Amino acid sequence: MAEPRPIRIGVVGLTSDHVWALIAALRAQPAVEVVAVAEPKEALRRRAAGAVPGLAEHQEPGSMMDAERLDAVLVCAENAAKPAIAVAALDRGVAVYQDKPLAATGAQAAVIAAAVERTGGLLMCAFHTAFDPLVDEVGQLVRDGVVGTVQFARGLAGHAGLKATGVSDDFTEWLTDRSRGGGGSFVDQAGYLLTTLVGYLGPVDQISGFAATVNPEIPAGIEDNTAAIVRHASGALAAIDTRWGQIGPAPLKYSFHGTAGTLSVYADRYELVTSAEQGPAGWEPAAAPPGLTGWRAAVTPRTGYDAEAAHFLAALRDGTPLRATVTAASALHVQRAIDAYYESVATGRAVTVAS
Known part of the structure; x- marks a missing residue:
């Protein structure tokens, strides 16, 4: 029986400290190659290149996704940057393994959830616990x-x-x-x-x-x-x-x-x-x-990162359904609840969560 083709993964954003453990967890899975990184900060790119032999370096996610043949991206950028990255990947048919939360606000999270629904693509928002x-x-x-x-x-x-x-x-x-x-x-x-x-x-x-x-x-x-x-x-x-x-x-x-x-x-x-x-x-x-x-x-x-990496790859390779709690729809609801919390703090009243 032929070995499965390796899953090729690019990393977008290195400013979240979670990224290093997530990269290691992905590389520990069978038939996975972390092949490229997109990050504006040169020092972080150099650190990643030192940890992953042969890693291609890019400053922008769009240029990375256009230049490299990717099956998925790992997104560990700042929260407000996630919608643009996720949409760009999904529109290219690239699956998204995303650090939590979905975005910085409910409105931004809704953009990602809409892109998942529109494209039918795979996106996992990894609430690690x-x-x-x-x-x-x-x-x-x-x-x-x-x-x-x-x-x-x-x-x-x-x-x-x-x-x-x-x-x-x-x-x-x-x-x-x-x-x-x-x-x-x-x-x-x-x-x-x-x-x-x-x-x-x-x-x-x-x-x-x-x-x-x-x-x-x-x-x-x-x-x-x-x-x-x-x-x-x-x-x-x-x-x-x-x-x-x-x-x-x-x-x-x-x-x-x-x-x-x-x-x-x-x-x-x-x-x-x-x-x-x-x-x-x-x-x-x-x-x-x-x-x-x-x-x-x-x-x-x-709690560890190996199980979530394996879960994402099973969904990507075999179509195994994601846990409900790490889908874009669930993460959007949580983000709207977080929005309601901040509105409550600002107004001093209880706030109904947007549907």
């Missing part, structure tokens, strides 16, 4: 009704800060520029939380948001601490918060509170308190208030 097995495991628990009907959920995301976590100057430059990134920690981090909660609880109907800038190194108008109250169309409520600059980790990642119990999702374990007499198969008994039972299961964090 969507490929952690935790997402499927917790989603199945919620669907199995271990807490009954979910009435309230929480999602948290945060890190020690841009400088403290070693975010590069090239990345920071546009992450802290609203016109290029779309906002601050909310647009950067809340998409992970919203994508997961929408996958479990359905579309977002309304958001009320709050924002603060705590670190004096963050430019005015860019938030580094956020909180939002979310109402899903299903009736479930949720609270999400994000931070650039917290002391120590946030061990709790998600919690789900329902008519029959509470499920807490930590970095290293799941915990359930329920009115049922029996917990999920294989879980250990744990402490619980009188009249309830408690259950616990240890987990190992497993």
